[in-house]
Amino acid sequence: MRPEPGYLRIATEEAFAPAELVALWRSMLADGPADDPGFISLQGFYLRSQAERPAAVLARLTDLGDRRIADMDAAGIDRQVISLTAPGVQILDRDRAVAMATLANDQLAEACRKHPDRFSGLTAVAPQDPAAAATEVERGARELGLAGVIINSHTQGEYLDNPRCWPIFEAAQALDTPIYLHPNTPPRTMIGPLLEAGLDGAIYGFAIETGMHLLRIITAGVFDRFPRLRIVVGHLGEALPFWLYRLDYMHAATVKAGRYEAMKPIDRKPSEYLRSNVWVTTSGMPWAPAIMFCRDVLGPDRVMYAMDYPYQYVPAEVAMQDELPIDAAAKKAFFQDIAEEVFRLLPDRPCYLTGGVPWLWKDSMVFRPQAWPLARSASVQVIVRQSGASTSRATGLASSIRLPPGS
Amino acid sequence: MRPEPGYLRIATEEAFAPAELVALWRSMLADGPADDPGFISLQGFYLRSQAERPAAVLARLTDLGDRRIADMDAAGIDRQVISLTAPGVQILDRDRAVAMATLANDQLAEACRKHPDRFSGLTAVAPQDPAAAATEVERGARELGLAGVIINSHTQGEYLDNPRCWPIFEAAQALDTPIYLHPNTPPRTMIGPLLEAGLDGAIYGFAIETGMHLLRIITAGVFDRFPRLRIVVGHLGEALPFWLYRLDYMHAATVKAGRYEAMKPIDRKPSEYLRSNVWVTTSGMPWAPAIMFCRDVLGPDRVMYAMDYPYQYVPAEVAMQDELPIDAAAKKAFFQDIAEEVFRLLPDRPCYLTGGVPWLWKDSMVFRPQAWPLARSASVQVIVRQSGASTSRATGLASSIRLPPGS
Numbered sequence: 001m002r003p004e005p006g007y008l009r010i011a012t013e014e015a016f017a018p019a020e021l022v023a024l025w026r027s028m029l030a031d032g033p034a035d036d037p038g039f040i041s042l043q044g045f046y047l048r049s050q051a052e053r054p055a056a057v058l059a060r061l062t063d064l065g066d067r068r069i070a071d072m073d074a075a076g077i078d079r080q081v082i083s084l085t086a087p088g089v090q091i092l093d094r095d096r097a098v099a100m101a102t103l104a105n106d107q108l109a110e111a112c113r114k115h116p117d118r119f120s121g122l123t124a125v126a127p128q129d130p131a132a133a134a135t136e137v138e139r140g141a142r143e144l145g146l147a148g149v150i151i152n153s154h155t156q157g158e159y160l161d162n163p164r165c166w167p168i169f170e171a172a173q174a175l176d177t178p179i180y181l182h183p184n185t186p187p188r189t190m191i192g193p194l195l196e197a198g199l200d201g202a203i204y205g206f207a208i209e210t211g212m213h214l215l216r217i218i219t220a221g222v223f224d225r226f227p228r229l230r231i232v233v234g235h236l237g238e239a240l241p242f243w244l245y246r247l248d249y250m251h252a253a254t255v256k257a258g259r260y261e262a263m264k265p266i267d268r269k270p271s272e273y274l275r276s277n278v279w280v281t282t283s284g285m286p287w288a289p290a291i292m293f294c295r296d297v298l299g300p301d302r303v304m305y306a307m308d309y310p311y312q313y314v315p316a317e318v319a320m321q322d323e324l325p326i327d328a329a330a331k332k333a334f335f336q337d338i339a340e341e342v343f344r345l346l347p348d349r350p351c352y353l354t355g356g357v358p359w360l361w362k363d364s365m366v367f368r369p370q371a372w373p374l375a376r377s378a379s380v381q382v383i384v385r386q387s388g389a390s391t392s393r394a395t396g397l398a399s400s401i402r403l404p405p406g407s
Numbered sequence: 408m409r410p411e412p413g414y415l416r417i418a419t420e421e422a423f424a425p426a427e428l429v430a431l432w433r434s435m436l437a438d439g440p441a442d443d444p445g446f447i448s449l450q451g452f453y454l455r456s457q458a459e460r461p462a463a464v465l466a467r468l469t470d471l472g473d474r475r476i477a478d479m480d481a482a483g484i485d486r487q488v489i490s491l492t493a494p495g496v497q498i499l500d501r502d503r504a505v506a507m508a509t510l511a512n513d514q515l516a517e518a519c520r521k522h523p524d525r526f527s528g529l530t531a532v533a534p535q536d537p538a539a540a541a542t543e544v545e546r547g548a549r550e551l552g553l554a555g556v557i558i559n560s561h562t563q564g565e566y567l568d569n570p571r572c573w574p575i576f577e578a579a580q581a582l583d584t585p586i587y588l589h590p591n592t593p594p595r596t597m598i599g600p601l602l603e604a605g606l607d608g609a610i611y612g613f614a615i616e617t618g619m620h621l622l623r624i625i626t627a628g629v630f631d632r633f634p635r636l637r638i639v640v641g642h643l644g645e646a647l648p649f650w651l652y653r654l655d656y657m658h659a660a661t662v663k664a665g666r667y668e669a670m671k672p673i674d675r676k677p678s679e680y681l682r683s684n685v686w687v688t689t690s691g692m693p694w695a696p697a698i699m700f701c702r703d704v705l706g707p708d709r710v711m712y713a714m715d716y717p718y719q720y721v722p723a724e725v726a727m728q729d730e731l732p733i734d735a736a737a738k739k740a741f742f743q744d745i746a747e748e749v750f751r752l753l754p755d756r757p758c759y760l761t762g763g764v765p766w767l768w769k770d771s772m773v774f775r776p777q778a779w780p781l782a783r784s785a786s787v788q789v790i791v792r793q794s795g796a797s798t799s800r801a802t803g804l805a806s807s808i809r810l811p812p813g814s
Contacts, residue, residue: 045664045666049664049665049666051663051664051665051666052664053660053663053664054664154600157599157600159600159604161604186597186600187599187600188599189596189597189598189599189600190593190596190597190598190599190600190601191596191597192564192594192595192596192597193561193564193566193593193594193596193597193619193623194597194619196669197566197568197619197622197623197626197627197667197669197670198626198661198666198667198668198669198670199619199622199623199626201657201661202653202657203622203653203654203657203658203661204618204619204622204650204654207650207653208615208618208619211611211615212600212601212604212606212611212615215604215606215610215611216600216604216606219604219605219606220604235653236649239646239649239650241649242643242646242648242649242697242700243611243614243646244694244697245692245693245694245697246609246610246614246642246691246692246694247610247611249691249719250608250609250610250691251610253460254605254608254610256458256460257452257456257458257459257460257461258456258458259452259456259458259605260604260605261605262603262604262605263604263605284653284656284657285652285653286652287651287652287653289700289703289704290649290651290652290700293649293696293697293700296696297696312656
């Protein structure tokens with residue numbers, strides 16, 4: 001047993017799959033109706049390969065109990081934020097997708113209730129039916145107590161920048177719940193030269209497809225329409241942090257030249273949305289140079305730990321990140337505090353606006369007790385929850401807020 | 408006039424296009440036979456847009472004389488390494504491509520002869536005809552005095568990892584001439600969701616297509632077959648440096664599981680080829696955090712300056728790189744020495760093996776006068792050029808080599 005590090009390790013991109021969904025995928029692979037070469041490549045491999053790693057992945061994916069907890073103990077993980085693995089329900093037809101998302105969320109919520117000190121979960125949705133998805137976002141947040149939303153990138157070639165899908169963003173913003181944008185294999189219209197070289201999956205295809213998806217969301221103006229929307233992306237932001245300068249330069253040049261109907265002016269530079277509405281996790285990227293680079297260019301409060309269990313269940317990678325060249329407080333933020341804030345893992349704390357009205361509050365900015373005192377001119381948002389149901393918001397200056405005694 | 412910085416600024420990814428090729432592209436766009444949505448998007452924009460930036464780019468592209476030199480003077484660029492812009496001849500049918508490559512190379516060589524102190528050039532080839540391309544690599548190196556080879560990524564969906572194309576690599580290795588792998592828009596089988604969002608070009612599509620191309624070359628074992636092949640990639644390596652850890656991890660896992668016919672074991676990790684056979688330039692990425700990251704993870708001798716003229720003719724970006732937080736020797740290496748070595752811009756220098764036989768020599772390792780004395784046990788390669796034509800090589804220990812007097 002390694003010594004206590006002085007922080008909880010919260011792993012934020014950890015996968016599961018209900019046995020019912022795996023069975024459905026199997027039948028789709030066998031029957032041949034899955035008209036998606038990426039799905040066939042990805043789950044055809046994991047569900048059929050006899051090799052050691054894919055077999056171990058599959059066995060662990062469907063476990064939401066003792067085996068998972070034993071693995072967490074062995075690796076020193078205190079809490080997993082668990083989400084439905086790719087492509088989740090997004091490969092299914094609409095009605096089956098909606099039903100399977102409900103089933104998956106019920107199973108995951110049940111496991112979280114059973115292991116409240118070890119598991120948190122994200123709400124799976126079927127973007128095939130945006131209205132149903134928005135309703136499920138709300139059910140996940142309010143009834144199931146889930147900590148965010150998982151979307152496994154494109155849905156049969158459709159991307160979330162399509163305004164048809166925006167009810168999902170609207171619900172996530174209204175409920176102050178983050179969306180984890182997880183990779184999928186590229187769609188049929190993108191996968192060609194990747195698949196023929198064996199590069200369609202986690203080695204490269206995942207990253208470029210999901211990076212593109214986030215870029216589409218940014219350049220379509222989603223964050224202008226939903227300024228408090230929060231998105232989490234794995235694999236250190238799918239390399240978008242590397243491209244910050246070029247994204248800003250080329251976006252400005254392209255918009256100015258009026259090159260595309262699809263790329264109209266937006267309120268801010270792409271890099272600004274990445275630094276204000278997006279958080280990145282280290283899933284699959286336990287590598288100090290890239291982690292430190294992202295902390296540098298996005299801000300240290302934007303980068304948090306993830307393992308990518310069970311796909312990359314490598315306890316040595318936890319130790320690599322324990323050794324990051326940052327001080328104890330920064331390490332606690334990296335492994336614990338940022339995840340607690342982004343996924344609202346801590347109970348609401350009471351606070352007061354001057355005038356003495358007692359409210360329960362959470363802010364939708366990066367807020368942390370140890371950051372007090374806030375600059376008195378900082379603008380903060382107060383979310384007022386009444387009877388745990390209806391929610392209202394007010395924005396005010398930090399100078400008008402005080403914490404309750406003992407905070 | 409800014410003060411002399413103490414180094415030459417050599418810009419290594421600078422584009423031109425013969426007027427004859429531009430006219431051919433125009434007719435292809437007008438006649439509609441160009442069955443490539445990326446070409447239509449890219450050159451349809453540059454050849455038709457009335458906006459300021461594309462019009463300025465087009466005017467500068469076709470100039471190999473006074474205007475270019477005036478721009479270089481204004482930006483403080485001492486030398487351009489000039490290459491045929493994307494998609495070059497690679498969009499043409501085979502016979503026209505071979506002929507147009509010859510024409511482009513003749514024009515470029517003529518300009519280099521006219522301005523030997525300001526211009527160097529790269530040899531364009533038509534991968535549509537690998538044998539003709541290999542012959543042109545040789546003509547470019549031996550007869551035209553060009554400094555390397557330019558390939559604008561895929562050729563109508565074909566990639567250089569296809570063994571059909573390997574005569575090009577064979578010629579480049581034999582002639583000790585580097586290949587610059589420049590972006591192209593993604594092919595029809597990849598461009599779908601990029602194009603519909605306006606992300607197919609320099610903002611993102613270029614990068615992911617070319618990064619994939621280099622990965623294909625690595626994972627296909629090209630560098631095992633041609634261990635002295637040298638490849639240069641722009642835009643700081645098209646983000647592959649960001650992915651070093653993940654590439655190694657996922658490549659090993661994928662090979663071990665036997666997932667793809669196309670991904671067999673290779674001799675080394677992907678990151679090792681990137682650190683030994685590949686150099687990156689800063690075209691379009693004049694941003695210190697990403698430059699310093701690449702220097703850190705690839706090695707400082709792997710990262711050199713480029714402007715991406717005329718597409719990104721921004722003199723202020725030269726000043727940004729003058730201010731990199733590195734010492735004077737490292738800055739000279741970044742702007743000058745590495746380019747001089749990689750593109751063999753310096754005349755061969757005579758040296759001697761002990762025993763006194765006078766040979767002209769160049770090493771195929773990173774070699775630099777200020778690095779002397781080499782460790783006596785270092786293995787170096789000596790290339791013997793006889794009468795400037797036939798070439799032979801010998802490998803020996805540094806202890807058996809001495810530089811001529813005055814070196």
